[in-house]
Amino acid sequence: MIVAERKPLEDILKYVSGRKKVLVLGCGGCVSVCLTGGEKEAEILASELRIALGKAGHKPDISVRTVTRQCDREFNETVRREIAGADAVLTMACGAGVQLLSGMFEDAEIFPAMNTTFLGANVAPGTWEENCRGCGQCMLAETAGICPIARCSKGLINGTCGGTKDGKCEVSKDMDCAWYLIYRRLKARGRLDLLMTVRPPVNWARSSAGVKRTMTRKELA
């Protein structure tokens, strides 16, 4: 899923200062699963804003709506009226949701309430970990299901650097060395041959480092 964190309240307050009608728009997709931008979190943000703005002597009308997924036009259509009626929309979706909304409602003032961070998984209660960088040419079949692009600090594709210590990455004692994990798993499976294969340089043109990527499926268009 896409993991996003809510921006600090001070930052969000800057967006809504002086506004009279604020709509906080939660998203029922990824951000709701990672418990940062769903219905409940949207309500919490609204309360925090009411309290903070109230202290400063402002009493804007703050309402809350949550749509199923802000990265789908049809769901955003359901809040067309509320968006038109607000002079500031705080969306709690990831960057993709913010942009789809901004594109659909060009006259509305739409602000991001989130910092979108990574593509990851819920690896332990309360912990989400980055594990894919959308490189566009997945190599997990050769790396024992552990992504070296996202999980090796240097994105190395041919095995460990000299920085592994006690299985941890040189940048932090709290971070596993991806190549140590890959080595361990491949060895246990008797597949060290996969580690021995020389992999040519990555074609970054197909990754997020290249130009914007678009997927079109003609049968659905």
Next chain:
Amino acid sequence: MSRLSESLASGKFTVTGEIGPPKGINIEPALHEAEEYLKGRVVAVNVTDIQTAVMRFGSMATCHLLLDRGIEPIFQMVCRDRNRLALQSDLLSAAGLGIENVLALTGDHILMGDHKEAKPVYDLDVIGLLQAMVKLEQGTDLGCDSKGRPNKLDGAPKFFKGCCVTPCADEVEPQIIKLEKKVAAGAQFVQTQAVYDPKAFGEFMKKVSHIKVPILVGIVVLKNAGMAKYMNANVPGVNVPKKLIDRLAAANKGEEYKVSIKIAGELIREMKGMCQGAHIMTLGWDKYVPDILAEAGL
């Protein structure tokens, strides 16, 4: 032809040194050290490339200045700061300046250095960098034209290509596998991470006896017990045995350097028979290199 490659090919035990460029343009002291203490004593001198991600004077320019003084350089290149265009361009430039020896390294992560907000590059990994050198030598590069045909160079360089390995890593098998890949990708010599345990190094050398490229054992001069302890705690793949730390700790104040020289010399002497050379890293103590070599019996 590179004197380093000639020396190694002749089977002579080959010693290399190392200097680190300064943070600033005051390059003269580093050049002076190399000229005064390394020239004529070591075959070639490594120049570190933005070592530990701390921004500083460049490796290529320093290599060129060493050449001007009749000292053969080993141009260290890390993958951290340049994409494949810049790496290949710098390789051509280096060749144009007369630099032949290139040591391909991954490079410490940006978070280890003094510009933590910089964007790490690692477009190529060290294998890719070695492959790039081979391509350039063949008169082409890593790219291609619009029809997918390899680009042609107007004049191809020639390099003596090196890489590193960590012989005393706590898990040595992945290091060996990577070394095999580096050699398959074109590496012609190896300089190792610091070694303080000749027995462990001997075992490592047995495990890599199938890899037919010369290996120069890495000797980082221990300046005092504190440095040794720091390295044990913080430098991956480095294990300074307690007896060496005790010897440094027991040294009379102001005379630690004598023990440092003795230890470095002994290590080289003990490992001389196991490998093809030694790479001495003094971290600014180049003035003791003559004494270390004497102690090592070289």
